[in-house]
Amino acid sequence: MHKIQNMYKNESTAERALPLVDQAFIRLRRDVLSGNYGAGAKLKLDELQTAYGFSSSPLREALSRLAQEGLIRADERRGFRVADISPEDLADITRMRVMLDVPALRESIANGDDAWEALVVGAFHRLEKIESRLGDGPVVLDDDWTQLHSAFHASLLAACPSERMRTWSASLFDQAERYRRYSARFRKTARRKSNEHRKIMDATLRRDAKTACALLEDHILSTERNVMAVLGAATERAGRS
Structure with missing residues (x-):
């Protein structure tokens, strides 16, 4: 808990200006996504109050909102736990992302204007810049990368x-983010996404919906394949121990 407490000493002024419920939600959500609370971890109110400095009321509301997002599970008898990580989940x-994101991109391409195109280009540029500063080997994804990655995907569907x-x-996307962050910690080889993102962006800006949608679907499925490989390796290690 001391590690989590120290993380927020330099929190932004803008974040501190938000209602307490929103502050609690943002911080808890960030820590669940980053893996500071592992899969299945019990989230005890008294410990959360010590870690974050909030009373029980905003924390309960934040936990309820996270449960609605599927990042944690609520149990009336046992309180709240971080959602498990499993191949089935x-x-x-992934199946739901393909069902939603692919047609949403198709509609975005059909309806997007010049301002939307500029939004996509800007989001890609910021993501590419941060990826260019990462090392060549496997990396642990951080909050800055996560935020820019999310912003790029959101920009594609913004129209x-x-x-x-x-x-x-x-x-x-955020539910999948836990899996991306989990697999990145155990990845043995680097996986660069800039080329994938650029190809999706280029097809999108050409208004080539067929190609863009096919590339996005493969991009989503490739995440599943990579994470499944990590989960399979973890299962094998557990079986040998």
Whole structure:
């Protein structure tokens, strides 16, 4: 808990200006996504109050919101726990992402204007810049990369007229983020995504919906394949121990 407490000494002024519930939600969410709370970890209110300095009321509301996003599980008798990591859960998240993101991108391409194109280009540029500063070997994904990666994917779908599709897509993206962060910690080889992202962007800006959607689907499925390989290796190690 001391590690988590120290992380927030330099929190932004903008974040501190938010309502306490939103502050608690942002911090808890960040720590769940980053793996500071491992899969299946019990989230005890008294420990969370010590770690974050909030009373029980905003923490309970934040936990409820995280449960709605699928990042934690609520149990009336046992409180809250971080959602488990499993091949079955990842496969379900991936299936739903393909079902939502691919048609959302198609609609975004059909409806996007010049301002939307500029948004996509800007989001890609910021993501590419941070990736260019990463080493050549396997890396542990950090919060800055995660934020820019999420922003790029959100920009692709930003012109989709369905707010529900965009909202659900963002929630599923974040649920998949736990798996990306988990697999990055155990990856033996580097996986550069800049080329994949550039190809998706280029096809999108050409308004080539067929190619862009095919590339996005393969991009989502490649994440599943890579994480599944890590999960399989972890299962083998557990079996030998």
